[in-house]
Amino acid sequence: MRLGAFFMPTGHHVASWRHPQADADAGVNFKHYAQMAQTAERAKFDMVFLQDGLAVREAHPEALRRSAQYIANFEPLTLLGGLAAVTTHIGLVATASTSYNEPYHVARKFASIDHMSGGRAGWNIVTSTQKAEALNFGRETHYGHAERYQRAREFTQVVLGLWDSWDDDAFPRDKASGQFLDPDKLHVLNHRGEHFSVRGPLNIPRPPQGWPVLVQAGVSDDARSFAAEFAEVIFSSHLTINQSRTYYGAVKAAVAPFGRSPSDIKVMPGLNPIIGRTAAEADEKLEFLNSLIEPIVAREILSTFIGVDLSGYNFDDPFPEVTPTEKSSGSFHNWVGLAKQERLTIRQLAFRAARGRMSVVKGTPEQIADHMEDWFVNGACDGFNIMSPYLPGAFNDFVELVVPELQRRGLFRTEYEGRTFRDNLGLKHPPSRYAMQHAASG
Numbered sequence: 001m002r003l004g005a006f007f008m009p010t011g012h013h014v015a016s017w018r019h020p021q022a023d024a025d026a027g028v029n030f031k032h033y034a035q036m037a038q039t040a041e042r043a044k045f046d047m048v049f050l051q052d053g054l055a056v057r058e059a060h061p062e063a064l065r066r067s068a069q070y071i072a073n074f075e076p077l078t079l080l081g082g083l084a085a086v087t088t089h090i091g092l093v094a095t096a097s098t099s100y101n102e103p104y105h106v107a108r109k110f111a112s113i114d115h116m117s118g119g120r121a122g123w124n125i126v127t128s129t130q131k132a133e134a135l136n137f138g139r140e141t142h143y144g145h146a147e148r149y150q151r152a153r154e155f156t157q158v159v160l161g162l163w164d165s166w167d168d169d170a171f172p173r174d175k176a177s178g179q180f181l182d183p184d185k186l187h188v189l190n191h192r193g194e195h196f197s198v199r200g201p202l203n204i205p206r207p208p209q210g211w212p213v214l215v216q217a218g219v220s221d222d223a224r225s226f227a228a229e230f231a232e233v234i235f236s237s238h239l240t241i242n243q244s245r246t247y248y249g250a251v252k253a254a255v256a257p258f259g260r261s262p263s264d265i266k267v268m269p270g271l272n273p274i275i276g277r278t279a280a281e282a283d284e285k286l287e288f289l290n291s292l293i294e295p296i297v298a299r300e301i302l303s304t305f306i307g308v309d310l311s312g313y314n315f316d317d318p319f320p321e322v323t324p325t326e327k328s329s330g331s332f333h334n335w336v337g338l339a340k341q342e343r344l345t346i347r348q349l350a351f352r353a354a355r356g357r358m359s360v361v362k363g364t365p366e367q368i369a370d371h372m373e374d375w376f377v378n379g380a381c382d383g384f385n386i387m388s389p390y391l392p393g394a395f396n397d398f399v400e401l402v403v404p405e406l407q408r409r410g411l412f413r414t415e416y417e418g419r420t421f422r423d424n425l426g427l428k429h430p431p432s433r434y435a436m437q438h439a440a441s442g
Helices: 030-042 076-086 103-117 131-135 145-163 221-230 241-254 279-291 295-306 331-342 346-355 365-377 393-408 421-425 433-441
Strands: 002-006 047-050 091-097 121-126 213-217 233-236 266-275 360-363 383-386
Touching (some): 002 030, 030 047, 030 076, 030 393, 047 076, 076 091, 076 103, 091 213, 091 421, 103 145, 121 145, 145 221, 213 221, 213 421, 221 241, 241 266, 241 365, 266 279, 266 365, 266 393, 279 360, 295 331, 331 346, 360 365, 365 383, 365 393
Parallel strands (some): 002 047, 047 091, 213 233, 233 266, 266 360
16 A cells, blocks of 8 residues: 655644644744654655645635635745655655746756655646636736646656656766766757747756656546556545546556556545544544634635635525626535525535535544555555645654554555655656667667
């Protein structure tokens, strides 16, 4: 079983920063991240994962003042550089958008992290979706959905080409002979495409892993097609074992046209564990967490879910008659229908939305392990991305209580298998395209 630690600064619950066992300043507290990464490494996790956005999350001012998520945090690649210095084995994955970066920047930064960490870097490839991000990069409107993925494909192809700029053995650095590099093992990309024109070569040697591990999240048709072509780890968000099994089978089958094997891709659904030494204790922990949700934050979440601004209505009035907007999604009718069916106020529906924002698996360590084992052995996943509700407290609970139970069952490692992130995930070292061309011509 593969395990990732998804570190939202204070945790994944909307009120996580208010919990007594959370570090409220986590977003700019390096010691917080360093201790958690070291804890994950002691537990033999495959990776830590850092999400990112390129704007302050837009919200009603009264909700914003009570929120900690997606507001003001470390830039993740800078943070990975620090974590590389205080860890030895664990994979280090960060998000970089293909919408508001250039391929040369991304290729150089992740190659640097891979060298600094001894082969432990991973790139979470995303396409930005917020209008607020577009406004920070000279655009009035965001890229359309199809254009985002077209750009992402070309962007990723360019990055992979730049990582192959130098052969693995291009730098002999032989003091006796005076030869530092072999120019015959340098390759110029000369890419000219619809979105990018990049000459190359990259001004850093080929990464120790060949390519840093490619990570992707999303389950839309475009995302699934992109993952089949490029992704080596997929973070999925399915809530039931049947949904996940269907997706798992489909994405494993979809890699064949790209000359890939099902083992070349690891599917890791998110898991939000609430752990108690008894089932009653787990219930109490969740109830306490939910009691920390501010009403105005709950209303903001509901407004986001239905695409309608509810700030002008009284909390305790019956849910109003509202119509869908261009921001509304398929969930509009589900939430509005629920309000009508049960005659809920805005306050009541908002707390339902806030509490249901994340799929929770709660119980004893044995019950959590039962859930994970069921999904793993029955073809629904290759492991899990652990999304602790508050940090560091809830993550410490998982490491101290659930990991030993998984190890006792023979489901999770007790020691790292290899030297690099790829080694530990069971992924191949990708040969350079130029080495393959040379072998084919020879």
